[in-house]
Structure formats: C-alpha cells, structure tokens
Amino acid sequence: MKTSNVLVLILALLYINASTEWPTHTVCKDDNLEIYYKSCDPNQDFAFSIDHCSDVPSHTFNVRAAILLRHNIKELYVKLNMIINGKTVLTYSETLCEPGHSKLIFCGKKKGEHLYYEGPVTLGIKEIPQGDYDISAELTNEDHATVACAYLTVKNYLEYY
DSSP states (O other), rough: HHHHHHHHHHHHOOOOOOOOOOOOOOEESSSSEEEEEOOOOTOOOOOESSSSSSGGGEEEEEEEEEOOOSSSOSSSSEEEEEEEEEEEEEEEEEEEETTTTSSSSTTTTOOEEEEEEEEEESSSSSSOOOOEEEEEEEEEEETTEEEEEEHHHHEEEOOOO
C-alpha cells in the first residue's frame, strides 16, 4: 500500500512539473461584467482580486494583488498590449524603476520578498465601452528576467445610455 501511495505522489509531482500553464482565475463574474486572469510566466502564478465586481464600472474600485519575487528589482520595465474585439489598439512600454528614478514603492525589492498591494484603483475613464478586452502585461528587470506576466480578459456587456 505504501509503494502505491509513493508512486501516486511521484506521478503527481511529475505532472505538476510538466505543466507549463497556470489555470485561468475568475476575478469576478456577473450579468454585465466578467474578468479573468492567468499568469503567462510558466514558473510562477500570482494572486489578484477585486472587492466587488459591480464597482468596476464606477471607475474606482478596490483590488488586492500579491506575488513572491523570484528576481531583484533594481530596474523594472513594463510592456502592455491591449486587444479590443479582436483588434490591437495599444502597445505600450515604459521604465518603472531605474537607479535614482523610481515610480513605484516596490522598486529596489529583493528576490524572496513579497509584493502586496491592497487599495483603490482608478481607471481614469468615464466608462468601459461594451466589448471583449484582452490585455497582456509583462514586467522584466535589468537582467531581462520576468518579474511578473499576466493575461487579463475583460468582457463588458453593460450598455451605457
């Protein structure tokens, strides 16, 4: 009996290590809005939540996000891509951290430290137009190592009048 338990455990560990994809997480889902995310870093998942799905169309809502750093952040770069209803509408990149000029409080964090944010996010737009949004975001450090990577899917069914 012990041998079969060990065999099952070994097979489970091998299966987990062979997997290169993280599951798609549901952030919120209601009649008018669906939000999903998935890590695109094969080595690490992260946590992300929104307090109330119904608050998102109000332009300011509370989020929680957490990740364990696998790399130091001396310099940090972001690349964003947004596709709306199948058409690429945004490709954006920016330096977020560099020596002597940091835009974020977690610049300078070290490998093994936790990053955690809990608080309000404001979209800066009056309304989210109806449609399907696919957003990819990748954060890399000075060594071009992936610090975090995510795919975000937003499906907005709400019609504004």
